[in-house]
Amino acid sequence: MKNKAIVCRCEDITLEDVEKAIDEGYTDLEELRKKLRIGMGPCQGRVCIQIIMKILEKKTGKKVSRRDLPTSRPPIVPVSLGTLASDEK
Numbered sequence: 001m002k003n004k005a006i007v008c009r010c011e012d013i014t015l016e017d018v019e020k021a022i023d024e025g026y027t028d029l030e031e032l033r034k035k036l037r038i039g040m041g042p043c044q045g046r047v048c049i050q051i052i053m054k055i056l057e058k059k060t061g062k063k064v065s066r067r068d069l070p071t072s073r074p075p076i077v078p079v080s081l082g083t084l085a086s087d088e089k
């Protein structure tokens with residue numbers, strides 16, 4: 001039976017997607033992020049990264065270093081869409 005439990009809500013990634021990617025050889029957090037876009041949604045991985053780390057550790061038997069955790073990159077200064085769309089300099 002396929003496991004359709006959602007592990008990354010922002011990018012709609014299931015447990016099955018993650019396990020399949022690990023089985024294909026994507027065995028570190030950065031590789032999984034690049035393949036599946038895990039942690040690249042609006043929450044920047046605050047919801048899913050810990051879950052993905054646990055799945056990865058369980059499947060590979062290797063400890064995932066906390067240093068491998070991605071950092072969020074919010075804008076330095078909030079910018080409105082109106083400002084971005086305007087011709088003002």
Ligand code: FES
Pocket residue numbers: 007008009010011038039040041042043044045046047048049
């Ligand atoms: S739940 Fe994965 S990026 Fe938000």
